[in-house]
Amino acid sequence: MHKSVLPKEVIEYLKPKPGENFIDCTLGQGGHAFSILDLTGPSGQVLGIDWDKESLNRFCAQHPDLKPQRLIVANGNYSRIREIAEKLDFKPVNGVLLDIGLSSWHFEESGRGFGFSKDEYLDMRYDTGVPESASGLVNRLPQKDLERILREWGEEKFARSISRKIVVDRARKPITTTLELVEAVKKGVPTRYHDRRPHFATRTFQALRIAVNHELENLETALPSAYGILSPGGRLVVISFHSLEDRIVKNRFRELKASEGAIILTKKPISPQQEEINSNPRSRSAKLRAIMKPEA
Ligand SMILES: C[S@@+](CC[C@H](N)C(=O)[O-])C[C@H]1O[C@@H](n2cnc3c(N)ncnc32)[C@H](O)[C@@H]1O
Known part of the structure; x- marks a missing residue:
């Protein structure tokens, strides 16, 4: 069973409110997506994307009662986030989450x-x-x-x-x-x-x-696209698991600040508390960074 990493912090930085829409670019087993849905009811939607068709099919089979009007699932690479959202006419986008890498299921099953x-x-x-x-x-x-x-x-x-x-x-x-x-x-x-x-x-x-x-290229492409589709006041939250990814996130966020006036919400990356690391050792190397598009 995959335990979602930094669950409280994801919510703190995405700040989901009733009626808002979010894109979870790395749906996995849906832990983060479900906690967003809990806070955006009754009408807010989550578009859950995963590149791994088998993981996505497994997720759908485990949740036969999902309400498609609230959680829409799509198979695809997050580097194509803009295309996927446009094709599904998913808007406005109040926040985007990327929890990069692989889930426990990939390792174990x-x-x-x-x-x-x-x-x-x-x-x-x-x-x-x-x-x-x-x-x-x-x-x-x-x-x-x-x-x-x-x-x-x-x-x-x-x-x-x-x-x-x-x-x-x-x-x-x-x-x-x-x-x-x-x-x-x-x-x-x-x-x-x-x-x-x-x-x-x-x-x-x-x-x-x-x-x-091509994980690093996917990330490089996804970050400006994800930021680009945010509505004013929208937030982009990224969890990375090694220094190469974190460096890309840090640098891209700085570029978005310089070119588009993005507001950096995390001066330093957020790491899990010791309590989380004890209960979920996989979270040990996680780093969360967040930016916000200025209000109109
Ligand atoms: C760390 S897991 C996400 C776990 C999820 N947040 C949860 O709470 O269960 C990362 C997921 O991203 C997917 N993934 C990896 N690269 C991707 C990409 N380029 N585009 C979309 N999904 C990707 C993997 O298949 C995996 O299911």
């Missing part, structure tokens, strides 16, 4: 190799329409490109030796499963790191997931 606790096909795509899986990338890219991905998007200090071991292993047999990749990574990391936390393969998996799904 999707069977797509997002984590390394189970041996699964090394897929890592949210949308199976994305042309190449993580296994495809790992077996195709030249060593230098793999090294760059691990260094830039995993901030992995052993990027060179890991990428070299991957290339050696795949020459013997293509790497197609999570545990085959973990084995290659292990050979590229000094032995003293093998039992340390976080797990030595964490950064490699993060980097590949970012590469496969």
Whole structure:
């Protein structure tokens, strides 16, 4: 079961009121969307978007009594938020939420190799329409490109030796499963790191997931589009989970302040309280930032 991250803070910064409309760009299991709906009744709507069709179908199957006039669901990439909202004629937009990344379901049940606790096909795509899986990338890219991905998007200090071991292993047999990749990574990391936390393969998996799904480009595109469709006084709230994403959010928000007069509501990013981290360790690295479009 996915526990929504920073639930109180999302509400504090989105400030939903009765009759208002919100877009939840990362519906997941709907935790944030439902708490917004609780505060916007009886007529406010939420447009819930998720790129992962299987996750979305599962959500709909679990909530057969959903009132479509209040929660509208759409499958799509949040980089296309404007197009999705326009197609559904969803307006005005009083607030937008992005809770970036993947849900616990992806790790635990999707069977797509997002984590390394189970041996699964090394897929890592949210949308199976994305042309190449993580296994495809790992077996195709030249060593230098793999090294760059691990260094830039995993901030992995052993990027060179890991990428070299991957290339050696795949020459013997293509790497197609999570545990085959973990084995290659292990050979590229000094032995003293093998039992340390976080797990030595964490950064490699993060980097590949970012590469496969073009996660940073999606975020770069989504932020100005989301801001653009807000009505005056509307708010944009973003939760990110690693420094690369947070840097993009911070910089884009600054640009929107300079070019459009956006009001930054969080001078510093908001992190979860220790109590939340204890009950939901996944929230540990979460950072929330929010901006507001000036009132007309
Ligand atoms: C952290 S979960 C959201 C959890 C949700 N806020 C909740 O309370 O249950 C992120 C969700 O975003 C989806 N996602 C990832 N990249 C996306 C993208 N580019 N566009 C739309 N959805 C995306 C994932 O499939 C996942 O379900």
